[in-house]
Amino acid sequence: MERPSLSCFISDHEGFHGTIKQSPQDFVVIEIDINGQLVNSSNVQEELRKSPSRSSQASKRDDKLKQSKPDDTDILNQDCFDLNIILGPAVNQELEHFTNKVRVRAGEQEKVELSLGTYPDKHLRAVVHRAVRYNFPFLQTVTNQSEIRVREDPDFKELASLASEGEAEEFFRFIDAKVPGSAFTFLPDDSKEHRTSVHHFVSRRFGKLVETKSFTDQQRTSITVRLRERSKHPKKRAADSQEELILYTAFTLRKENLETLEAISYMAAVLGVLPSDFTYAGIKDKRAITYQAMVVKKISPERLLDKVSEFERRGMQISRVRPVSEPLKLGRLQGNHFDLVIRDLKPHDKHGVRGPQQLVKEAVENVKNRGFVNYYGPQRFGSGSCVQADQVGLELLKEKMEASVKLFFTPEEGEDLQNKAKRHFLLTGNAKESLALMPAYKARERLMLRALHRYGSGQEGCIRGWLSLPHSMRVFYLHSYCSRVWNEAANYRLQKLGFKPVQGDLVWAGSEKGLKDTTKELNTPQVHVVTSEEEKDEVFSLDQVILPMPGNSVKYPENLLGQWYHDRLAQDGLGQCRFRVTPLKLNVPGCYRPLLAKPQNITYSLRTAEEQQGQSDETGTPSLSLAFDLDTSCYATVCLIEIMKSNLSQ
Template identity: 50%
Template structure:
């Protein structure tokens, strides 16, 4: 292997936005120290161990927290720069209502939804916008605070829009921000304020088969302007038509009518393949695994069930060195058959539960996030002579990251932390369409276990048939590639067939690993170059909307010079692109960095399409910063003379650590955010 050519896995200088000292400690010393459970789209956890589902704060740590939060108070408006109106935490308590207290969707009383204090703040904000002294060139935003519950956010969005149609609500990191709707202003230039209000209320109601008609209008050019405005801003949601109206006196006039578009209906004629697909059985279940990669667990289950790994679908890949719980769906397997298998798989570090029939497979990323319960062992100061108490260092570190967040790097799980050749190196070879080299990288291994012995044998002999006899049966990917090479030969065509033989998601995994490594390096360069300031040419998520499938989508916007000067956007809104064929790059030094980096890796002409492998890589955007949510923590001081459960646990698991304290943490992260990266930022040390 040419080491200079495959350099994406080399270490790079990570940047940080926090400057606390941190502390030392060990994670994943035992599987029980790292428990991960998926959070479904409805907010439910697949499973959480009883012993770690809650991490209470001791009174001592709570006192420390209060001091630290007081120091960090000035950072609470991080997402509301410039002329934004701010609401204090005491005001927020008035409308942080529970799910059980939420009104039905047709009950949208603003005072009830927000509480009197916050509702009054919204009214004052509206009066400010309506004031003749309000400068139209200065952006006015009102931050309503953070709402982790999606249903609660939906009702607040609806209540604001119904009461004040000229306002728009935006969600950023679960924070709801209110501002004047530029689309409303544009329509108000064409029709009256009353009509504008009624149209936006109609638009927000989304009542099926309902229509809205503007006032009679005999000016064809004016009607044309209304049609153009509606098609430009809401063309995917509504359709418009002008029609003739005849009044009682026989006078003719025209008006613009608006109705919601109907969803595309499937053709009545169905192919035999579609009919067979309708008859496919899908079974959902919760997979509990220990010390196994997700793909390895899938391989075990596929082998036992006699189906392909591609018949399994899941929302995300979970850590290997951990106890993990995640939802999966398997195709062509009945619930009864899966239940019969449930006792067999337990011997392989896998157990399955919550088996139930379902109607469709899962999609990658189709989850609300992940919940983590983590134990950090052997917690101690970095410098023993340092005068501050350990609990103060821990408190400062955790509270800093809780408020400021952390750089949203992809973690080592994305690239493989054990193999001598990382997944991103294989992905780079695939992007360059070097199929043989990608296979050689895939089979590069260090060690003397049966899998490594088989891989070394293949690289030495290039004999796929002999290697198949040596390769353990549970290594599904390796065996699939070897079978294809045995049939088609060890050349470009044979290796291409080898890659085609593994599931599409697995092929894509290597490409994404390469793009993720580039993103990590870009994030470091962005922080080192511009720090925490939003600058001209940055990319930000400007608006949030729901697509036809109900998923939350966001539009990217290039920050202008004026917006940068006015501090219109916050650093929490900045996003960086994952390379692909359908993304924008920043229009500043970071954009130039992307071009130079792609050229350095030989990807300057890459179209990010590999037709021979049926791969299309459109790219995506990832937030520069991430924030742990619902974070709880406690530093446990061990007592050598005591016999309580906590002391026994600490001493049994850390017999050689002189009864060092341990730190328990519980928090949630958004999809594709890494707990190990969050911990590295808290502890300020490599794990």
């Protein structure tokens, strides 16, 4: 797929060359919450002072761990999905044999059970229960004193007879997650009698937790199951239930040179919960120092503070730790604040007469007043140079599951463990051996390989592999493809139709606040089509123009750009695409994104080579410090490209 550069500029200033992200300290990102406050407004020392007994609590917990199994600490510090690590190779192999026996004996009445051993520490028991149920949703885990036993879950067996086995697995993972207000939708079912059976099963078995409802979409009827919001006076659960009362703890995470999902995977292992128990408002850069809000489920503030020193060893710090009543939703923020340093400034024209001060002032003022093209930045497409996320997303939209998995495992250059594991899988197709090579922190790859080992690498196995990833991870690849198309559409719109709104363009007809929310998936967006009279009278400005992200619920422009969208999708084999990937339970309604974005509260200072003398980073060239705010889903790197008129050196 051709990858056009972010080539359209709004201003015509000269710009300059420079280097960003020379160190993480040169790129600092701080989330701005929905109240307009920076999320790092307090520090971890303040929080620790509020918990003077933390050290003694930690000491008691360490003593407790020492009394349990010898490798318990290792378990807490590994990928908590991996049963080979949690149970040990011998017990995990027994469990694999046991699950095969359960499947072979399907339909028999005699119950068979397997003991997984004793786990004196309750947090380790929680790890085992959740990991076993996640990997094998058709199993039931029970505790007798400290011993954990597994057996076939009769409820799973009943649901699998009413729906597909894959749907039953996804449904039970959804029930286990217990996120209030979340929903699960079964595949369309045209049989009313059959739907009634599913309604009755869910209501009888999970009626206190969920509510069910049928809805019709495009003449097909489906059942949606929604978890009820938490009661103000929750009752204690049954004695044999392994789930504790749900609690949520909010905190601010400071990380350095770590991907958000990598940081979550490590924290989950340390705390003995699943990565899906963490919620956040947005993904943050890896090559940076970032501050972001997070909420973790089932962990108290005290237990989170117990692990401060372990987090710090991996370049993470936590602050503003406090109890909250609900998880954090993706996109629940106003934007991000950036503190950046651009080093080694040089003019584009070596023989130019204007100095760096004049070049910088002209560039910053232009972007402050006119903004920049609101492209999706390179982070949206993943860090890979051989295969990027949008290519994987395209294959998923075409439902070419085996091709998408091969792209997913395409290695980059280098001989690190993850690339060796990927090469081994593509060369041999042996998922089990590749899993042994894959580093523990590569959560996505390990989940996929475990599923491929269990179900094979054919079409059905690849579907199971994708379904083993959380929904947010699966849909990321589809959104990445749609973002690539949006970037190309922005280029085409400006190159062919110019820098003023024209007839057929789409503009936002709601409030300014609503415009900032148009990158969200809206059911009834307030979109207006520019008329010829409005074009002539210049009723609208370019910063009011919005472009659609492809999807099944968006309106396309009614001019050359609209035809371009249809031709572009057809070129990729998506001419008849409904933007639903039913086997993976993915739906892309589409959304709208402003063509232009503007930095707010922008300030800058230039340090000349003379002023930098004696500094360790002195290079003989000026450096520029920049600070500004951007709305959510806008990219600082794209803003810098407009300021500098240069491809960024990193």
